[in-house]
Amino acid sequence: MSRVGFRRLVPWAVACLILAADVFISVRNHADLDRLLINVILALSAFATLHARMLSLANAGFMAIGAYTSAILAVKLGLPVAISLPAAVLLCGLVAVVIGLPVLRLTDVYLAICTLGFGEVVRILIVLLPGLTGGPTGANLSTGFPYEAMRRTQTWMIAAFLALLVYLFWAMSRSKTGRAFRAIRDRPQAASTMGIDIVAYRNLAFLMSAMIAGAAGAFYAHSVGSLDNSDFRFTRAVDILSYAVVGGSGQWFGPILGAGLLTALPILLRDSLGASIGFLRSFAQLPNILTGLGLLLVIIFLPGGMAHALHLQRKGTRGRTAGSVESGKDALAAPGAATGTGPQDFLSVHELTRVFGGVEALRNVSLQFEKGRIYGLIGPNGAGKTTFINLVSGLVTPTSGGIMWQGKAIHGHRAHQIARAGIARTYQSIRLFDEMSALDNVIVGHHAHIHTSLLSTWLRLPREAREEGEARDQAARLLERLGLSELAGRPAGTLSYGDQRRVEIARALALHPLLLLLDEPAAGMNEVETSRLGRFLLELKDHGYTLVVVEHHMDLIMGVCERIAVLNFGRVIALGTPTEISGNDQVLEAYLGRD
């Protein structure tokens, strides 16, 4: 025990040391305390975007906007900080929405590049508007602003604001929103097919990040008392990023540790060691070098940051299980009624074609699906089966042709819209949210059915607790139904292959879909598991679900499917009942082989 116990203690000891160092430094110097608090706020602003898997380097730019706005309002218009600061934050929010709408559609590195440029442009504007900003060397707040008298209040206000932020992040992390962010961070595509609107969440994250950075900038302006555009250079953006990366962007407390460490360490080194090593005292670049080293070492050796190490420890001891499950209620309660009437109105694809760089993955496929049946989709590797599922679930848009769902065309709709319209799927290569528990994975499936807003989460309205509880119960029942109750508290990534496949099915069912697309659900399962899965699929059908099963296990396909479509080189080569298909010469030749 002792060895393992000791290793478990190390991250906690490190965290405590950082906080102790911060307290030590802060007690001696008010300016250092302000700086520390502001850095922690900045770290949370970087966290807000990183947590949604966005690398934004715009924080320094928003910090500058916040700093200059609040300073100008306070100095030139004589407004109290209680007005100038919220005004600065609102302006940052406005700018974030305006530039976020186009920019946030960009993928990872392009977003980073664009936001890097944004930060530079803010600085250029500061220089170009000397009448407003005081030019490059800035607005000097010490004239016309009772700065010294405000100082004590300032520190108190910064601390209060930080406390509020910590509460907001903590509450969010336990809500639907927090789960959605974790899902997006882990597997954006899977998140979108669970009905999560990735673009909306990215906009929310960017907005929060901008407003928090703006607040930090305003506090910075009032704490430092003068402004210089070079305070908001790219280096600042890198500092902010490093707090969140070193601390860890998976859990809300990570950035607090990161900012604490990277603020305290240089001060400590300079103040305590500097006395004995004169070189360090004059080494102005030391903090930057430490920051750079921190970024490099953490990203290579501890990709989740310090908080990740702590979080894993907690998981080991907590081991949350599904808890008590009300039996009696059926987890597989029939899906909602289809809106269409005729059988053709359920799902039909018409002349569906998808070309990938000159290769036709799917060519002129026309199929109709009726409600309440199990369909099989088979064919050799590369026949276009997964492409078909990707097209119907909205991950891929068709090159030509159409998809009609309940009488409406859904091709071109985004994945989360299709998921919310009642089409759920699983993946051939399992895409669970690995670090979440099996139970939380299934709760993510409920995302579209939890209507609590972020505001009611923050206000702790009773509705939120009720909806969360319901989602938890339903998820637990689904897991029970699939025989996974005992594994509910385990991180999904640690489960066996077959268990992971079943968690994926549970997660898809949590969406209350009308149609379930299963991409090789039995892959990696043994005979016993496969036949149990077959019985479960038939049960789903009895409850009114419609299934499309892509599979290579012929026993499963022949055993449960009512109609089978055979694809080869992107075309439907046969369509019929299992008996018809197994007797079809073309199929035998193309797919089953001739032996």
Place this chain on the structure above:
Amino acid sequence: MDLTLLADPVFLAQNVVDGVARGALYAVYAMGFTLIFGVLDIINLAHAATFMWCAFAGWLVMSQLGLPLPLGLAVSMLAGAGIAVLLELLAFRPLRRAGSDRLASMISSIGASLIMVSIAEAVFGVETRRFPDSVLDPRPFLLGGTGGLRVSRAQILIVAASVILTLALGFFIRRTRMGKAIRAIAANLSASRLLGINVNGVVVVTFLAAGALAGAAGILVGLLTNNIVPGMGAQIELRGLAVVILGGMGNIEGAVLGGLILGLVETFAIAYLPGGSDIKDAIAFLILFLILLVRPNGILGRKTAEGA
């Protein structure tokens, strides 16, 4: 906008010359950057810091040891190659091994860049260094007498060097066995490994080439602006990004074209727009922003090194 200036052919020609020289410089810088992205999908934000260190390496040997320009250029390119390989070994390879995504490699390059710039600041301070005049005669050629066109030796050298380097890189990528391996890795890294290509070896060669290009750019910028400071990387970083996005990430011809466009646009903005020299720093961003919104794959589309 001063319309009378538009009518002045000498002024116009002067700006074309200056713009092409500036653009050729951006092209040399951006080629190395885009090569690494095209092959490895890595945004190497330490490319600018590499470039800055190379300029200092050139300055050290030329002004302190008195070496002539060709040797200074060689030393600088070697230094760039060496630094780039160090970056690959310390900042990128461990991440590739761990299967990290490209945001991780971008972050590690940011960390490496910060370290490199900070060390340069600690070592060289903030004072501006210049190459000695003996390296290259600073007097320009005058075409058409004293009110005529001024073309400096540095400008001629930059354009010549960029043409040679572009052709050499193109030959290397398209005509050599190593180039073929690089293109294979650009197309599919894991498949290349399965086919028995020594991926790590080829990647090192790629970084060697990209670093050498950064080294050449460092010397050329030093010759053109005569302003060698630790912060010089930051001045070209955003421009380099704008250039590669303009031309299409990973596209070498695109980097050349994008470099020329940015060089000309910047030069003309300074010449013809009121307050142009102030807004020229914003031009790179405006181009970058517009291209990302309108045509994220750049004007030549996303053809990676293998695509041509």
